Amino acid sequence: MADIRLEFRDVTRHFPIKGGDGSDVLTAVKNVSLSIRDCEVVSLIGPSGCGKSTLLNMGSGLYQPSLGEVFMDGEIVDKPNSHVGFMLQKDLLLPWRTICKNVELGLEIQGVPAKARKEKALDLLHKCRLDGFEDSYPHQLSGGMRQRAALARTLAVDPKVLLLDEPFSALDAQTKMVLQQDLAKTLASEKKTALFITHDLMESATLSDRILVMSPRPGTIIEEINVDLPERANPMARRHDMANRVGEYVTRLMELLRVDEMAHEVKI
Structure with missing residues (x-):
């Protein structure tokens, strides 16, 4: 059986109720245990x-859980x-950066050299069927193309x-x-x-x-x-x-x- 990557052990999460006295809480999840291989x-x-x-x-x-623990490897x-890498309903691409530069963003933050991060970004854009749009800006792409670019950006940091x-x-x-x-x-x-x-x-x-x-x-x-x-x-x-x-x-x-x-x- 494959190794467990992400595991939630009996997690509960409380949030304070707005306007309450501090003791009132809303329980979002309770006693959740799950694992992903x-x-x-x-x-x-x-x-x-x-x-x-x-x-x-x-x-x-x-x-952080109010009770319980989360484990990665x-x-x-x-x-x-x-x-981990997040991909949301909104693509959150930066409008002032080209699609290629958006995909490079996480690698840039990690300090990856410019040549290496561009090569990685171009490879992922190819895999995500965005050849020819490397120098386009987010507003020039359809919603589906923007989400493919968001997927490439998420994968770039190898989560x-x-x-x-x-x-x-x-x-x-x-x-x-x-x-x-x-x-x-x-x-x-x-x-x-x-x-x-x-x-x-x-x-x-x-x-x-x-x-x-x-x-x-x-x-x-x-x-x-x-x-x-x-x-x-x-x-x-x-x-x-x-x-x-x-x-x-x-x-x-x-x-x-x-x-x-x-x-x-x-x-x-």
Whole structure:
């Protein structure tokens, strides 16, 4: 079995309630334990506000657990974690830098020489199908192209784990499927480990090795689903199997999240 890359051991996170007397707290996640193995892609799904992003922030070291511990390669994460890379819904590309210079940014901060960081950036832009746009600025690219540039920037610093917080949620359906394919192929070819937040049930089934389902706040893990499907590096092939096994996974996720029940509660 592959080594464990990222591990959460019985973590709980409290936040002070604004306007309270200091003793009142909101519990975002409670007693969460999970682990992600090397080269594994794990999706987190659950209702809005259940603490998914809080878990990612604890994995990155931006938040510390109120209780419990987070480990990266067996070492406790007690400060900002330089071994993770974030990719968010917003690409956060710097508008005054070219696409190539945006991809180079993390390497520049690390002190990598200019020639080496440019070579690395150009190689990643090629892998992310952005040849010819190296000298373009973010405003000159489509939303999908900007997210591919953001992925290249994230990979440039060679993170051990990618933390992906709904990176495709703002894109149209067609662009989203293309980007999912790009991401899956890149994660496989670069042998990366990833923890992926999504509200898209099909996305979780087509991109993941495992899916962790969370309860409403305070978030806990209520079920773990192993995605026993071939070709994780090819989500499009998994989509073509929707009528069969992929559909079964989506149906199970709908049951766990009470989608049908909540839809029938809606009154117009």
